[in-house]
Amino acid sequence: MRPFWFLSGIILSTFLCLFLFVELLNLPIETFAMSWVEGGGVLGMLLSITLLIADVFLPIPASLIMIANGAIYGPWLGAFLSLLGGVGATMTGYFLGRAGEQKVSRWMGAEERAQAKAFFDKWGLLAVVVSRPIPLLSETVAIMAGLSKWSIGLTLLSGILGFLPVVIIYALSGAFASQQDYGLFTFFIVMALGGITWLLGKYFYKPLEVKETSQ
Secondary structure (H helix, E strand, O other): OHHHHHHHHHHHHHHHHHHHHHHHHOOOHHHHHHHHHOOOHHHHHHHHHHHHHHOOOOOOOHHHHHHHHHHHHOHHHHHHHHHHHHHHHHHHHHHHHHHOHHHHHOOOOHHHHHHHHHHHHHHHHHHHHHHOOOOOHHHHHHHHHHHOOOOHHHHHHHHHHHHHHHHHHHHHHHHHOOHHHHHHHHHHHHHHHHHHHHHHHHHHOOOOOOOOOOO
């Protein structure tokens, strides 16, 4: 499993370096994104979904966009739009991983790939659900799920389960509170939710019994 964890670390580090690089360039990504989303209407809806999906590649202020969706479109429509964007980002990362599977297979042997697949078969649902609200880690886990050829259906399901409480919290915050006053507070609530989910999953989640092979 060492190549699996090493590759996960490389992907996570790459996202971190990309984020820091864009921050050093001081590009007005947040201002640009929020100015379009706050325009409202159908265009604003489409742009909010697109920007949340683009968060896989760029340091998009996803939490602010989800709060804005709640403020502009109301808690339920806003949460639905954020859910579409968040799950879309998960599946984008997943298919990005699937696209790179052939190249990775040259570096990871058949036994390591089988072990990685067995890991996601056992723990993938919990791993994807818990990682959804965590920046950088969420993209890394989604890509690794694709590289491991984990189930598309389970990736979609876990993406929905992981994002659903997150988008509701952010949308309610945007609909009933000030972004400036409660945005950071809401972010910490979401992070705490991820931690609680992990703790509950650790003690109550029953992984599937999957036989690890060296195909």
